[in-house]
Amino acid sequence: MITWVGLAVSVLLVVVAAGLSAALGLRIERDIVVAALRMAVQLAVVGGLLTLVVSPHRTIWWSWLWVVLMVGYAADVTARRSPAVPGLRWVSLAAFGAASVVTLGVIFGLRVFPVNGRTVVPIAGMMVGNSMTATVLAGRRVVEEIADKREQVEARLALGHDTAAVCRPYVRAALRSALLPQIEKTKAIGIVFLPGAMTGLILAGVSPAEAVRVQAVVMFLVLAAAATTTVVVAVGVARRLFTADLRLADTVPRPAQ
Amino acid sequence: MDGRDVVVDQVVVHRNGRLILDGVSAAFRPGAITAVCGPSGSGKTSLLRLINRLDVPTSGAVRYGGVDVAGLDVRELRRRVGMIFQRPTPFPGTVRANLRQGAERSDTDYARVLEQVALTASMLDRDTADLSGGELQRVCLARTLTTEPEALLMDEPTSSLDPDAARVVEDAARALAGAGMTIVWVTHDLQQRDRIADDVFAVGDAQ
Numbered sequence: 001m002i003t004w005v006g007l008a009v010s011v012l013l014v015v016v017a018a019g020l021s022a023a024l025g026l027r028i029e030r031d032i033v034v035a036a037l038r039m040a041v042q043l044a045v046v047g048g049l050l051t052l053v054v055s056p057h058r059t060i061w062w063s064w065l066w067v068v069l070m071v072g073y074a075a076d077v078t079a080r081r082s083p084a085v086p087g088l089r090w091v092s093l094a095a096f097g098a099a100s101v102v103t104l105g106v107i108f109g110l111r112v113f114p115v116n117g118r119t120v121v122p123i124a125g126m127m128v129g130n131s132m133t134a135t136v137l138a139g140r141r142v143v144e145e146i147a148d149k150r151e152q153v154e155a156r157l158a159l160g161h162d163t164a165a166v167c168r169p170y171v172r173a174a175l176r177s178a179l180l181p182q183i184e185k186t187k188a189i190g191i192v193f194l195p196g197a198m199t200g201l202i203l204a205g206v207s208p209a210e211a212v213r214v215q216a217v218v219m220f221l222v223l224a225a226a227a228t229t230t231v232v233v234a235v236g237v238a239r240r241l242f243t244a245d246l247r248l249a250d251t252v253p254r255p256a257q
Numbered sequence: 258m259d260g261r262d263v264v265v266d267q268v269v270v271h272r273n274g275r276l277i278l279d280g281v282s283a284a285f286r287p288g289a290i291t292a293v294c295g296p297s298g299s300g301k302t303s304l305l306r307l308i309n310r311l312d313v314p315t316s317g318a319v320r321y322g323g324v325d326v327a328g329l330d331v332r333e334l335r336r337r338v339g340m341i342f343q344r345p346t347p348f349p350g351t352v353r354a355n356l357r358q359g360a361e362r363s364d365t366d367y368a369r370v371l372e373q374v375a376l377t378a379s380m381l382d383r384d385t386a387d388l389s390g391g392e393l394q395r396v397c398l399a400r401t402l403t404t405e406p407e408a409l410l411m412d413e414p415t416s417s418l419d420p421d422a423a424r425v426v427e428d429a430a431r432a433l434a435g436a437g438m439t440i441v442w443v444t445h446d447l448q449q450r451d452r453i454a455d456d457v458f459a460v461g462d463a464q
Contacts (some may be wrong), residue, residue, distance in 0.1 A: 155346035155397070158309055159359055159404060160336035169348075246331050247311055 054117035063120040071096040085139040091236035099228040131225040138230035141174035167238040178230045261287035268317030290440040292450040295460030301443040305410040309340045339406035343413045345393035347385035359403030370399045391422025408439035
């Protein structure tokens with residue numbers, strides 16, 4: 001177990017990072033210290049709230065409310081990271097919602113983990129947090145694909161194709177780009193690095209065999225979540241790049257004439 | 258009024274605060290090649306895009322067979338009025354895969370459309386990445402012909418081709434017009450205009 005003294009000693013590591021920045025003239029010491037402080041405050045608040053939520057006397061609905069807020073916040077962060085992608089807020093809200101239903105449905109519906117305050121919020125947190133990068137990437141890539149290949153896209157439209165048929169190759173390419181990093185990460189687990197959940201469990205005294213089982217479930221969860229969110233976002237964003245009468249929307253950049 | 262007449266009526270196009278077309282009117286008849294001429298930036302490409310509904314006019318109307326294209330099913334319109342772009346727009350894959358994007362047909366049918374553009378069925382399995390610019394543009398033309406269009410909009414289709422390849426595309430267009438197709442051909446090449454055009458429409462002059 002980590003004592004308060006142990007925690008205080010670990011702050012030395014932040015001093016090391018800030019010291020390196022100062023020594024090398026990177027001028028990010030302030031950012032490092034602010035980030036570390038902010039993280040500590042955020043974790044303290046989350047820890048306090050989690051303590052309330054995971055209490056066995058508390059109704060499970062508080063945990064589900066937390067999940068809903070988390071999904072809303074993730075959709076907002078995703079949209080803010082890619083302001084050029086039209087309508088991303090609502091599309092990513094649908095994406096994280098769909099991923100929650102699919103993944104949490106399997107994990108809790110089939111009793112992989114028991115439904116209680118101790119499991120719902122952390123599992124949902126790992127699912128949302130780990131699929132956000134792929135979701136942002138899918139939204140950006142689909143816009144870039146369709147803008148870069150505008151001539152091909154218009155040639156498909158001119159052949160009388162509908163939006164779904166026109167978008168298919170570009171959505172596929174965007175999904176491959178967005179999902180490959182997660183697939184590579186999954187492949188490298190256990191060889192190149194030990195993932196956080198497993199490491200945390202082992203540090204907390206859980207047997208490595210049990211930690212591995214939990215980590216495997218988490219990785220399957222993250223893969224399914226990333227696949228679901230990216231598909232919903234790529235298809236949803238692609239549709240928004242076309243008008244109802246099958247033209248490219250004005251939001252798609254035109255080549256210089 | 259013939260069912261394949263294309264009529265542009267007082268169209269105005271504004272884009273990003275810029276006037277692209279200012280009250281343009283024109284009629285394109287079936288069985289003829291109409292060359293659309295005009296200086297760069299005069300709106301020749303914009304005019305073609307309105308007919309295919311890749312763009313919509315700010316005001317005015319485009320009619321096909323006497324019907325406002327805004328009221329037609331856009332996919333049906335685009336299959337009846339095909340469009341060839343200035344630069345070849347091949348899709349990745351073989352020539353056959355490209356033709357399939359136009360319409361699912363037999364290899365015999367594909368051989369027939371390839372013949373219309375002076376290519377042969379031996380091309381079907383070739384990857385478009387291995388074709389010359391002239392061959393690519395003809396594959397794109399053949400791809401559009403698989404939809405059996407009644408009219409063809411050609412936006413400087415030979416501008417990136419060598420003279421021999423350009424002549425092949427011109428001959429193909431002449432044969433199609435001879436078979437009754439309405440062809441609107443944008444060009445800034447006056448010699449080409451004189452070679453191919455039955456009618457001439459000058460965009461800059463008409464505005």
